[in-house]
Amino acid sequence: MKKVLVANRGEIAVRVLRACRELGLQTVAVYSDVDRNALHVRYADEAYPIGPASARESYLCIDRIIEAAELSGADAIHPGYGFLAEQSEFAQACRDAGLIFVGPRPETLAMAGDKAVARRIMREVGVPIIKGTDKELSDEDLVAAAHRIGTPLKIKPAAGGGGKGMRTLYRLQDLNEVLSAARREAEAAFGDGTLYLEKMMEDARHIEFQILADHHGNTIHLGERECSIQRRHQKVIEEAPSRAITPELRQRMGEMAVRVAKTADYTNAGTVEFLLDKEGNFYFLEMNCRLQVEHPITEMITGVDIVKEQLRVASGRKLRYRQEDIQQRGWALECRILAEDPYDDFMPSTGRITGLHEPTGPGVRVDSGIYEGFDISLYYDSLIAKLAVWGETRGEALLRMRRALEEYRVMGVRTNIPFHQQILNDTRFIGGQIDTTFLESGFSMAEEDNPNDVEVAAIAAVLLAHRQRQRTLSIIKPQEDQSQSNWRRRGRWEAVRR
């Protein structure tokens, strides 16, 4: 393996490019028309355009990506997460083109990728699963199954991952509407509208185990991540380890995760997701056959560079670690930084990043796909960066995360940073009393304000207003007009340059 094409964009493409570079591998980026100046294009050794902005015509186009790999002479493709990462057709196309696919075999993807089928297979080898459906069903059969299982229940895309396209159903009469919306979204996001149902477990935690497996029969786990803080089935904050996991439970769940991976004949990095109830019972949810968004927190507590290990394993090497080599140290937290406005119902926010100051310093890691001057478009995921921190204890990590969030400044688009800040100030979160309903039950953006801060905000606004008024009254009026027409002219110049 000498040259790796990264079939992705944004922070994860940058993450993979960094790993390649640190291994001395040459790198190839692919990009859609709106991503010419994206960070992954800037960081790669080579870059190939693969189509228009719409992901269906670029990042989801298997042919164009394989073509770019052939043009560039790449001998491997890393798919990142999302887009084509878990599509067995893509892994198969790589194999057919003689390219190493940095991920599991196409056969594994086909099996595990259909979450409904995966449920059945895991049940058969003794992995506990939640009540639900476990094969492709027509709408009619799904309706029948829903009545059998009862509400509340989850409707999930069989081809899904990352919480996309999931719906919760509380009233059976909403079933038809919810089914068609979920099918449409699944089709749009994964190119496959197959759905399955799962009884919703209340008061449960989302616990997942990171798996590494090589082509020589070695499979290990790197411990758990707790991902219960979710909004609309999207993980918002993750941590590792979990407060709910004792060493004994870690060992049992870890062994079960390894069994799941071995059953799926798994290779490369993957994640086994479980729900854990209050009694310590756990249930297999699904297997994510790719690098996970939240992999950095596992890297921070184990010292293992998961992406580098993916590349090594894919090139045929043995795992560098045995299970007993994996030692956890300290505590890590991750906040997903999304371009959405927590003060306006989490509406996506697009536009140019006009100012950016990312937190740094001890114990802080930022995986970012943006920079000052970059345009956030509406075409792709709203995840613009991940902020992860490490601390010797959960307490230190929490305080460090608060500090880092306070330092974070993004101008030009709205972000969910204030949302994270409020979660981190919530006493239940601080106490570790969390489950997957945390954000839906009883948590809302604070209404109560510190009276001192209200006055500070008032003073800040009045000083700015006063300054603007003074400027308008005296010298600066012409200056402002000038700068506007300047902008307009620059717009014209940009148009000419293209």
Add this chain to the structure above:
Amino acid sequence: MKKVLVANRGEIAVRVLRACRELGLQTVAVYSDVDRNALHVRYADEAYPIGPASARESYLCIDRIIEAAELSGADAIHPGYGFLAEQSEFAQACRDAGLIFVGPRPETLAMAGDKAVARRIMREVGVPIIKGTDKELSDEDLVAAAHRIGTPLKIKPAAGGGGKGMRTLYRLQDLNEVLSAARREAEAAFGDGTLYLEKMMEDARHIEFQILADHHGNTIHLGERECSIQRRHQKVIEEAPSRAITPELRQRMGEMAVRVAKTADYTNAGTVEFLLDKEGNFYFLEMNCRLQVEHPITEMITGVDIVKEQLRVASGRKLRYRQEDIQQRGWALECRILAEDPYDDFMPSTGRITGLHEPTGPGVRVDSGIYEGFDISLYYDSLIAKLAVWGETRGEALLRMRRALEEYRVMGVRTNIPFHQQILNDTRFIGGQIDTTFLESGFSMAEEDNPNDVEVAAIAAVLLAHRQRQRTLSIIKPQEDQSQSNWRRRGRWEAVRR
């Protein structure tokens, strides 16, 4: 301890403020007139002006800092490094004002702070030292001593630290000139022109041990740092651990470092510097009675937050670690990012930071005192940031550092980043064959160029020139004039606002 005043500026003030914030302590910054918008002022809860730009009238003014502490109700002062950090008068003034000084006792500072005296005391308790002088001497006596010791020799400020004001003497006839320059610089930097001499050891490594000591008689070390890559006696790149140190040698040197600290009745964090020759003999150089610039690499391999431990120890708590709790993991490197031009004899470079992109991602830590829009002035140290990386092995750390340096973009001032990049490409450095003369003997900024890169540079320049010419010829001429006058107008507006 509830509120801490940080008597410093730049990256180290930010570092200390972060630690305070993460411990829930309130923070107070002090600032000179040119630092109103500096990062440490922005990050602190409170900020007090203490005088004009010149450090002598602000950051070195004990009275003004004590006054700010009293005005703000701070109960502790952290001095950072440099400025007043090692001045016993300052520690004494804190004590007299009833403030906790986050550092050793004034008595320890007075003793260890005179490096010449410290040499004598350490020799007396059996610590090996290099041939030289060990008390305050007149110029006449220094000349006599120099003749006795012989060249090459080092002329060092007794009150010094951080390599400032050190000179190397190769020819005795230059002695008078070098002595007066060294005295002047020492006077300017430390307010004390006392000098001492030390025989220069060739082929030696600079190895230092990090010490932590509490007020209850517990003293431990956190292992070594290798700081042999120096230019004009300024450390440029540091690493931990050192390739030259075996576990057995680490134990012996560590025990000696602890003996030095105990002899000095040391409390808080400090560093014991040694020279290590090729035969494995080591010699005490000096004790740095403060937080060290390069402390992050020790933090990265031990997991100990040294600044937080400083604050805890200063408030009277016991050390949280015993010697056997300290486990090293992996390898860390640090590059000091300086505002100086490696292509123009390392001349200081000042001006406004017009663009900044700091590296992030796995294993990368940046401690920065700047941001886009900040003005680098000529009044203070040229250290604008520290880039540290961690890897499982030295090889991984090296490759990661290269990757991070490639990502680093500073616009508006020149930096020594290209210098670091070339050191990291040097085969001797990669092989770990380094000593304190590394940069002076046989290393220079590369003259040889990759022919492909030469052509790329030519194409880049010609495209820009062509674009500018097209612009001048057609539409853009008025635009350029406009934007210039716009700048001028903005300058005027700034003047009005003040």
Add this chain to the structure above:
Amino acid sequence: MKYAVTVKDQTFTIEVMPDERVRVGDHTHTVDLQSINDGFLYSLLIDNNSYEALIEEQEGKYQVLLLGELYTVQVEDALRSQITRRRRARARPSGRMGIKAPMPGLVIDVPVSEGQEVFAGDVLVILESMKMENEVRAPRDGRVNRVQVGPSDTVEKGQILVVLE
């Protein structure tokens, strides 16, 4: 210069004095507001307390993001504020109502047609943005007067999608 400053339901009378001071009620504070990098970011010292705020002006109001909280601040000339308030009281929403796109996006579906009766909460338009579907619902009962977009149209934030009457 005196201003009436409203944050949520609180109104402050703040006097900006010429010498870097403000008076809020009976208290006088020394203030220093500095723009950081000519953007929306400001460093503010009030009597040696250091704050940092992102301030954006939107439709005459100031959105102040301070310590993780967003404050919408309205600043009016103290004299004129009474007049404005009276004028505002007169303005009333008309019977016709344009439903705006809450974000930029691609129209996936418009499950209503012109002339159709709709009830509050009914889905009017389905927009896709950043890979998520978002339903634009009717804020009140009414009849669809005009449908201004169709499937696969790209819309800007604030663009009118459907007019209700």
Add this chain to the structure above:
Amino acid sequence: MKYAVTVKDQTFTIEVMPDERVRVGDHTHTVDLQSINDGFLYSLLIDNNSYEALIEEQEGKYQVLLLGELYTVQVEDALRSQITRRRRARARPSGRMGIKAPMPGLVIDVPVSEGQEVFAGDVLVILESMKMENEVRAPRDGRVNRVQVGPSDTVEKGQILVVLE
């Protein structure tokens, strides 16, 4: 449009063609230069190879920082370049020479006086900048014609400190 481009002692003839291509010698390349954030930073694609360069124009030359190396590039109209070169050859240094400050700083000492003979390497001025002393030395033998600064003056980079003759 043809240019003569000089980097160190190499000269390339580069033709910039209208369709995002350049010809260097016999080779034609597809190129795409994009300014990142309107600063000095550029992203450059040459036949799908991705580079990033900091480019600053200084005194008619381009300083290109690429992959940790600094290249000083001179770009001339291919036709005019010969004329320029001839003209340059005629220009010669005069006997009088202004010694410029290599950086901004504070003057600590000027150990020479007007009329004094100096030798190459002698210290003319001691400047302090960023806490380090820097000695400005005579680049050749000569006599001090004028001393234009004194101790505790603040000087800008490029300002003439001393004139040698």
